[in-house]
Amino acid sequence: MSPISRRRLLGWTGAGAALAGVGAATGFAVGSTGGGTDAPASPGVVPFRGDHQAGIITPAQDRLHFVALDVTADDRDRLRALLQKWTTAAERMTAGAEAAPGGAVNLNPQAPPSDTGEALGLPASSLTLTFGVGASLFEKDGVDRFGLAAQRPPGLAELPSFTGDQIDPALSGGDLCIQACSDDPQVAVHAVRNLVRMGFGTTSVRWSQLGFGRTSSTSTEQATPRNLFGFKDGTRNLKAEDSAALEQQLWVQPGDGPAWLEGGSYLVSRRIRMHIEIWDRTSLAEQEVIIGRTKGEGAPLGAAAEFDPIDFGATGPDGQPRIPADAHIRLASAESLGGTKILRRGYNFVDGSDGQGHLDAGLFFLAFMRDPQAQFVPMQRALAKSDVMMEYIEHTSSAVFACPAGLGEGDYWGRSLLEP
């Protein structure tokens, strides 16, 4: 498709009758691969607006670009203006359009292009952009920078440090985060890069992480992917289809804290370096005992198929529990944790080499939940204390963000917080 026809798609012929869904309200066509204004909404478009933000229970896309930013400006109006601008751009890009009208080949050649161009011609690719705010936005070094201190939700309390933590503060935390997930990494990178660009003078990049393969399924419709230990990951994840559990475990409810976060969720990120060389020298039997599942099929030990129920009480011929007391899936299970579950949505990463002859690889753990203190903290505490897997991993970065509810028409990222 030539850029001319794409530009035409982006408004020159106006919003036709078929601009269904997300595109309709803002007057641009949906999906960059469509042939014209009468094309139906592209199947690769995830709606941007709704009760909850996209990118949480959206079936996990294959690729990730995550960025944490600090706000360098100190006035609230400038922050609000950026959030409004970001929202417009984010909605356009998730629909397959360029970041701003005019795009990479804008009409005034003397001005910088309003879009950086590397996604020109690529479809929407199920792009979702999910926005969150960190504790430091509410208060940093004792200063209430934006008059928001009273709005800080309880879940943004600092995480304790866990046994074995090797957290690098420079690669942790952040005032804001944007999670870009897509089936095409170029589309995810393009979106983050254009938002970062718009933030110039107001925000700066604190840290950023690419993920090349999803490690968890988040919908019963998805096949379970594998992490870099070679095991299926996501089998007993909280799934999009389990609406009752989502209300109980995932979405912030009225009364949980300040009203602006109702219908939202907390995001915990942990960059977990895996010592894959050591893992790779461990026997298959030992690997399976550490996880509590078989490697090939992903069945609970003692059962036959991946989705067979786990019988934590079952014992083997030796009288020992089939699933050992310190198996990962026992320690992390709702059964051991008073019913607690989380929605895992992590990605595999390789960040070059570590300078010691090894690949710097691991799992960028992302999980959404209603209350990090009540859900993530006891779970990670149990794992840090007893999980044999800890010998093979190292948590190197940590962050918690509060992700507001979804956007209604005309809404922008953070509106409920900035204009309560």
Added chain:
Amino acid sequence: MSPISRRRLLGWTGAGAALAGVGAATGFAVGSTGGGTDAPASPGVVPFRGDHQAGIITPAQDRLHFVALDVTADDRDRLRALLQKWTTAAERMTAGAEAAPGGAVNLNPQAPPSDTGEALGLPASSLTLTFGVGASLFEKDGVDRFGLAAQRPPGLAELPSFTGDQIDPALSGGDLCIQACSDDPQVAVHAVRNLVRMGFGTTSVRWSQLGFGRTSSTSTEQATPRNLFGFKDGTRNLKAEDSAALEQQLWVQPGDGPAWLEGGSYLVSRRIRMHIEIWDRTSLAEQEVIIGRTKGEGAPLGAAAEFDPIDFGATGPDGQPRIPADAHIRLASAESLGGTKILRRGYNFVDGSDGQGHLDAGLFFLAFMRDPQAQFVPMQRALAKSDVMMEYIEHTSSAVFACPAGLGEGDYWGRSLLEP
């Protein structure tokens, strides 16, 4: 597909009559998504053996994992044994099989799995594995480590340092390289990781680079992709279809140097950091003048369509050349360089952030050619000296490898070098 059926596919039922192509010789079935031994060769399988190594003129796949390794062992037999083992594993993996028979769920649970497992169930995904050797394999600190010094080909002479170079020696060079290209990054990472694992005790990782999006087309059948400056890249690349030019510019010919490299090619890698924030503040007109092409369509300035021929002599109404004297495409063109061309096969990368508030993004330049000294050096010298684009980029890593010809039946990586 359950792992049981995959294991069956990998030899338990023997090599059936339909094991066409690459699988036949070694007795395993081709393509991990096939339903059984009578399935035809999977369309996502690139043949591993042939006159030339795969991954050079193979239409550029979407994702890359590149690794440079140093040999830590000091005897030639051990090196040869590893290269033989690597070849068997590489051939299996490019066919969609696991790294070794038995695979991730091997029969002896007391042994470590012979495959790490994260690609179980994924198809071959056009995986190619391309092997090369660096100058340091022939001689390091004046020592002829493997009795190969006399076999060092002329093209492995060191590259000069170019104006503006910011090369990090720790992320440059290497005794060996493996380029893994695939349409699925998990498949590329899995292949590199399993080869690295087999090398334990003989090799160690020197540096490694992931690329998330190809920046160059290498076949007339491919649409031209875009780099992170937002421009189409690969329009006038050397293409797989131009066999005469390939012999002249790409494949090492008899008489060029030692016989073991005939039919092979040299690979030059340059990690090029792009200062995308500065680029993004440059006007569209200026960007187009720097490249010498339009951003949207990719047409040469003064022409209309991407593949229109370039008229370097054309002048505008002001009497100035349409394509400026210091435009990238003029400086790098065969017309300016006495007919020299190279095969570009680079990838976009984002390696997190730079600690200064920016994304650490750029182009991992990979190019194949018959003679780096005669082709890459004058080209890069011209660019380093005059290319306005140099203000927006920085070369941070550099390497040259000699990639032998393709493998015949029974051959292994480096055989022509080690057993001439």
